[in-house]
Amino acid sequence: xxxxxxxxxxxxxxxxxxxxxxxxxxxxxxxxxxxxxxxxxxxxxxxxxxxxxxxxxxxxxxxxxxxxxxxxxxxxxxxxxxxxxxxxxxxxxxxxxxxxxxxxxxxxxxxxxxxxxxxxxxxxxxxxxxxxxxxxxxxxxxxxxxxxxxxxxxxxxxxxxxxxxxxxxxxxxxxxxxxxxxxxxxxxxxxxxxxxxxxxxxxxxxxxxxxxxxxxxxxxxxxxxxxxxxxxxxxxxxxxxxxxxxxxxxxxxxxxxxxxxxxxxxxxxxxxxxxxxxxxxxxxxxxxxxxxxxxxxxxxxxxxxxxxxxxxxxxxxxxxxxxxxxxxxxxxxxxxxxxxxxxxxxxxxxxxxxxxxxxxxxxxxxxxxxxxxxx
Ligand SMILES: [Zn+2]
Numbered sequence: 574x575x576x577x578x579x580x581x582x583x584x585x586x587x588x589x590x591x592x593x594x595x596x597x598x599x600x601x602x603x604x605x606x607x608x609x610x611x612x613x614x615x616x617x618x619x620x621x622x623x624x625x626x627x628x629x630x631x632x633x634x635x636x637x638x639x640x641x642x643x644x645x646x647x648x649x650x651x652x653x654x655x656x657x658x659x660x661x662x663x664x665x666x667x668x669x670x671x672x673x674x675x676x677x678x679x680x681x682x683x684x685x686x687x688x689x690x691x692x693x694x695x696x697x698x699x700x701x702x703x704x705x706x707x708x709x710x711x712x713x714x715x716x717x718x719x720x721x722x723x724x725x726x727x728x729x730x731x732x733x734x735x736x737x738x739x740x741x742x743x744x745x746x747x748x749x750x751x752x753x754x755x756x757x758x759x760x761x762x763x764x765x766x767x768x769x770x771x772x773x774x775x776x777x778x779x780x781x782x783x784x785x786x787x788x789x790x791x792x793x794x795x796x797x798x799x800x801x802x803x804x805x806x807x808x809x810x811x812x813x814x815x816x817x818x819x820x821x822x823x824x825x826x827x828x829x830x831x832x833x834x835x836x837x838x839x840x841x842x843x844x845x846x847x848x849x850x851x852x853x854x855x856x857x858x859x860x861x862x863x864x865x866x867x868x869x870x871x872x873x874x875x876x877x878x879x880x881x882x883x884x885x886x887x888x889x890x891x892x893x894x895x896x897x898x899x900x901x902x903x904x905x906x907x908x909x910x911x912x913x914x915x916x917x918x919x920x921x922x923x924x925x926x927x928x929x930x931x932x933x934x935x936x937x938x939x940x941x942x943x944x945x946x947x948x
Pocket of ligand 1: 811825
């Protein structure tokens with residue numbers, strides 16, 4: 574009787590495991606229409622999931638990802654301890670069982686990832702709701718953007734540095750208000766925003782040159798402890814765009830930059846400094862030197878401090894391995910350009926129609942929605 578019950582339980586468990594793996598495989602390869610994902614997930618259930626998870630993570634002082642990783646490693650250790658402790662004769666069977674459990678566990682993690690945040694990779698591009706009436710930028714247009722950034726940085730530098738920068742957690746009411754304002758301008762559902770938490774992965778962030786990350790399993794934001802004060806507002810705004818369901822890196826950069834422009838002078842300075850850095854990375858040497866020649870000493874000192882922070886912290890081999898892994902991760906999530914999607918922000922900024930107050934012009938249907946949800 575006991576044996577039969579145990580056998581039944583084992584059968585149900587195997588059947589349930591096969592269902593989880595099957596559903597995960599279908600979710601991995603099945604085409605999903607972007608308009609459907611946009612309506613049902615990104616603008617439907619995701620804002621509720623985000624609000625619940627981010628609010629819950631807000632009351633926990635440690636990073637959810639650290640707890641998740643600790644739990645996952647502990648579970649893996651337990652699963653693979655089983656083949657070690659059984660007698661030699663039944664070891665092959667035990668190894669097979671452990672391997673199958675690992676596959677089921679990975680499939681379950683993938684489904685949780687998709688449900689909590691990952692499906693946002695499959696939504697419609699942000700450009701679908703923006704008026705984009707300008708051409709794809711050429712070198713001259715990128716250079717002009719760099720020169721604009723330098724003019725703004727020059728004008729903002731002293732005022733931004735005269736005030737106290739937000740602390741490492743970026744628990745800043747003005748920046749939060751700016752994020753909510755930009756979400757309403759983009760006709761996207763309001764979401765919570767999170768303070769930037771420390772993480773046990775800080776060394777990995779430092780070695781790989783990662784500024785921060787949004788944990789897709791707990792929707793909290795983890796920070797690199799070395800971020801400089803004037804980097805913090807933009808980094809927080811970029812991660813909050815991820816929390817708002819914009820998984821694409823170029824879109825998060827664009828929304829982060831816009832958020833900064835709608836914040837106070839410190840946030841504006843941080844946003845323009847990000848843009849200048851991005852322009853520098855994209856321009857050919859002659860044009861880069863021409864823009865750099867206009868940068869005043871105070872701004873140059875800040876730019877050089879960021880470069881020095883990265884040089885001191887990064888371990889090149891680990892950085893390359895980390896970014897190669899992230900490139901594969903993005904491509905697996907249907908972002909064809911991989912890590913190059915970061916730089917596409919310049920195209921997004923150059924092509925999008927922005928009014929005199931840095932408000933993006935939306936296509937008519939979305940503009941009506943923005944009006945309705947306006948501040
Ligand atoms: Zn990002």
